[in-house]
Amino acid sequence: MYPHERSLVKQLADKPFALIGVNSDRDREKLKDVMKEKDITWRSFWNGGSTGGPISTKWNVRGWPTIYVVDAKGVIRYKGVRGDKMDAALEELLGEAGVEVKITHDEDGDGE
């Protein structure tokens, strides 16, 4: 997950795109260390330290990770897409927002 996400964040840095996490880890301090160590630069909501937290409950999330893709108008457009399908979804929605991109990943997936 992380390499693919890092690659997306890097490639789409100047595009109308945001990767937003909702994190359900238990230990917030430990999480900060993990994020630093694994170069997780994107912003995450704190789900209250539990998978049963308020945000995942409101969004009826039962499995992790769960991914939603929301378009520029705020409409849910995809659920549970990964890998190539995720890239295609982002290309499509960015295209709708008037930005043509072709997402590519190199072998280690870090976009460099």
Added chain:
Amino acid sequence: MAFLACAKGHLNSNEVFMKKFLIGAFVFAMAVLPIAERRSLTAQDKEKSEQAKLFAEYSNEVKMLMSDWSTKARAASGKMRTATPEERAEINKEMMAAQKTLMATLTGVGEKMLTLASGDDKDTAIDAISWIMTQSQDAAQKSKAAEKLLADHLDNPKVAEMLSVFGRGGIPSEATQNLLKTFSEKSKSDSVKGISTMTLASYLRNGKSMLGSLIENPRFAEAYPDSMDYFKKLAATKDEDVENLLKTAAEKYADVEHAGSTIGKMAKRELKIIETQRNLQVGKIAPDIEGPDIDGVTFKLSDYRGKVVMLDFWGDW
């Protein structure tokens, strides 16, 4: 049940056989457990009738047989791994024979249970009916038991509780659905109607979500050839039908007590979950999120309007 499909089925290979029969044994155990638990709670402190003693004796007999059976099944599946083709055939033959004996015994016990289902001790009669409906492999016995239930116990809240156990576990069946429907419509007791309406709603919703992906699985279709038409129908249940049942339950039977809560509270909670799910479908505006980030700074999902957002529910585990 897979169990039965397995006994009747034409076996292509040892592996298919072993898989089916382990699934069968598992499903079987799942169906039996909740009932066994419930019995130990209700039957303890009573002066036992003759009928109740017989019930205990019969169900014990089956319990022992079943435990014997699972031991054998485990051992057989262990042996299969290292067996030669000849040995496998031999193990298969043994297991088929053991299964046949087990099925015959179950049918025999089912007949005896049917007699108990007509006895004067109503509590035991209900237990016997419940036993047949969950454990008998004989369709005729099951439908006789269901008829008994409708004829003699339509207004008994104890039955509604029992149906709520059926409705929540085990393999869905048209008979279960019809029974719940009849109880929810025809009973004279509000308590029975309320619990059955609520159970029917949960049954439909669970059936739909459980079967949604399973019916596409060829192995599943193979295990339940006779039930697939019904399963497809159940998987196509409309949300609206479930919601109407829940609304009825919430409006008419709000104060009926059930499972440590009331029907009103339970139905409203389910309605809310359905609404949440509907609001999260593709094509809906994403519900806004407002909360702290990892550093405690509050922000909103809607702050990102105008951008494509990949929302990732994650954890580092």
